[in-house]
Amino acid sequence: MARAVSNRRRAINTALAWAVGLLIFFPILWTILTSFKTEGQAIADPPVFLFFDWTLENYAIVQERSNYMRFLMNSIIIAGGSTLLGIIVGVPAAWSMAFVPSRRTKDILMWMLSTKMLPAVGVLYPIYLLFIQLGLLDSRLGLVIVLMLINLPIIIWMLYTYFKEIPGEILEAARMDGASLGKEILYILTPMAIPGIASTILLNIILAWNEAFWTLNLTAAKAGPLTAFIASYSSPEGLFYAKLSAASTMAIAPILILGWFSQKQLVRGLTFGAVK
């Protein structure tokens, strides 16, 4: 029921919203701009905004000096691997809770959610110890497992809420039409669930990509993902704004773009369906 609004009011809204939007976005914009400056221009007084000599040298230096590609690969493997594993475990579980609910389904879902609320720092040492024992410290596999486990409740919840929206009658119709369980999943369930599964994957890649407790504490040089790569710039000797900006831009760019695509799912996933 959108009502007609005068252009004048619309213009005021627009100006105000764009001003606030740009203000919030400014730190990211500034980082991206700085990454194309020389170190001298990056700390110029007064600061230069757009009119400087654009250069790509920072990106080259960052890549050369800190082996950005290796960290990037680690991030991709860890975020992708943990999400994939989570989906493999989560889809059957969410399927059975959505379509064959029992009296305990709700309790199981709530309990799964409660594991997500366990503060990481409370179990840091045991995990650290287990990782040493199992030889998983500073390994991609170890992080894949941990990130899969911390995000599994979100994966299951998201899939559950998506599956719940597929009417049970449609699956029953397929069964009446003679489809076996396998064919029911192949022809009916999967095509209908793909959008939901895709959003779940997207959001979980973002969460895993940005996770910065376990990735900082359980890795060193070998398996460190981009979070660790950036943290290594916090030491004073690494303080060159243009290079820091280039490194930051490289670390956030892929996920920023993914994130913009999945803003709707973000609400759903992170609130466990409590806000629609």
Place this chain on the structure above:
Amino acid sequence: MGRIVLDKVTKRFGDVEVIPPLDLTIEEGEFTVFVGPSGCGKSTLLRLIAGLEDVTDGLIQIDGTDATSLAPAKRRLAMVFQSYALYPHMSVRKNIAFPLKMAGLGRAEIKRRVDNAASVLNLTDYLDRRPGQLSGGQRQRVAIGRAIVREPAAFLFDEPLSNLDAALRVGMRLEISELHERLRTTMIYVTHDQVEAMTMADKIVVLQAGVIEQVGSPLELYKAPKNKFVAGFIGSPKMNFVEGPEAAKYGAHTIGIRPEHIEVSADSGAWSGVVSVSEHLGSDTFFHVHDTGLADSITVRADGDVGFRHGDKVFLQPREELIHRFDAQGQRIE
């Protein structure tokens, strides 16, 4: 083909007995309607026949073979769901073809049967659309199309018209009746709407709390309801019930008289009262008469040109031979 026999069929969810042991035979080619208020177990009963729920106890026979533990797909039944349950990601053609594809029919045969069903149901122009692009009535027809292409032993309908608006509902009711006339296949139809039951059924099964109250043809149920529940449920507007001394005159605990079996006039009749509301439908007029001393309100059905208004004093004369008598347990007294 298409004779369905339920033998002491029972359904319990945990400790709750939804359907106590129940016997019912549905003859081949018959249009049977399960009717009752919501929660009476009629949909559960249909789902038991379909195989979508396990029976707790008892036997279900379809065409003389035991189907009790057969998978839904093996029972050769087709079902039309309340929500139509169309596959949203498939075109109309693919929706209708799905059961045939599952049955492993050849491509040419599938096309022939789908085209045939589409022309019967006036869907030919819509075969390439998705269900989301169709109106409610068209979706309903697709669901029926998906059911008829299989040439099943029996059709099951689960409140198929409840999502349609009133005008469409009347049209679809006719179409389903015509379909039955043409195919002469057994149909089981679940509804809470007694008008649908009366107009479509060969046989009505009235259910309450999982128990069959009465089985019979529409007219049998209208003329000789076995008990107060059936009497009140079948017929519109509802039958009037009168208790007390007036009922005692007829040797009954309660008497029932249908609104269309009461004469209303300005000067004479056995009962009298004051018109509270009059509803003019054009062809008929319904009067709700208060202050009769018999019941809170007596409903009377008269011709469209009878013109009493609010506050008018009227006399009512029931047609004695059409009065139904019930005992204290609500059972019919013959």
Place this chain on the structure above:
Amino acid sequence: MATQHSRSAARLMMAPAVILLLGWMLVPLSMTLYFSFKKYLPMRGGDLGWVGFDNYTRFVTSSSFWPSISATLTILGGVLAITVVLGVLLAILLDQPMWGQGVVRILVIAPFFVMPTVSALVWKNMFMDPNYGLLAYLWRFFGAEPVQWMSQASLPSIIMIVSWQWLPFSTLILLTAIQSLDSEQLEASEMDGAPILKRFWYIILPHLSRAITVVILIQTIFLLSIFAEIFVTTGGAFGTKTLSYLIFQRVLESQNVGLGSAGGVYAIILANIVAIFLMRIVGKNLDN
């Protein structure tokens, strides 16, 4: 749907997830409990035997305990206040008709997708550095003395950084909630003669109350364990040592596992109190 066959299949399909999460919860938790009753110093003698509730009392009585609680609560309260108030205002603004709504929304949401280490570093160096930071230029431009953000205003700085990260989240949730408000309700109140402020107070705010609660609870759970932002900026110095950071230092830096584990148990209890409230709300939603 619910036939015997499908039930047993369902149980089988649920098993891996349940077993994994059960293990993930029970194994480390029981180890933390176990260590919390021990004097355990991996670098200085290892397991030195049972000490009862000694670690629990020592953790609470240590001089850093109360400051850490106060730092935790200050950050929590500050961030919650900023994100909820600004989030409501921003959500209402974004809900108004305007040109380029989609683009503005993308701009506003962006900070949430920036990894915590990046946002902490960028803010610390490029904005809050007292010599070269952009804020220092701004202060000098207006003739003021630049602020030594990280040392003199360490807590407000961290609150600002974290709020910047979480404002998109609260805005997005509140915006979703506002959009679900029945416009007929607003029109009815308009017909009833309620002016704008009253409409906000009596219609919009009550409608948002549930979403605000969800924002508060979820952010609380995440904020109680913020780590990277402190690790990268102050490293726990200048009064920014939160409870989780204190535990982290006890366990990994001073290698006093028993003491740290006792602290961990406290943190788990704290998080569970918040969690119970959140689960109530989420659970209610499951029913309908």
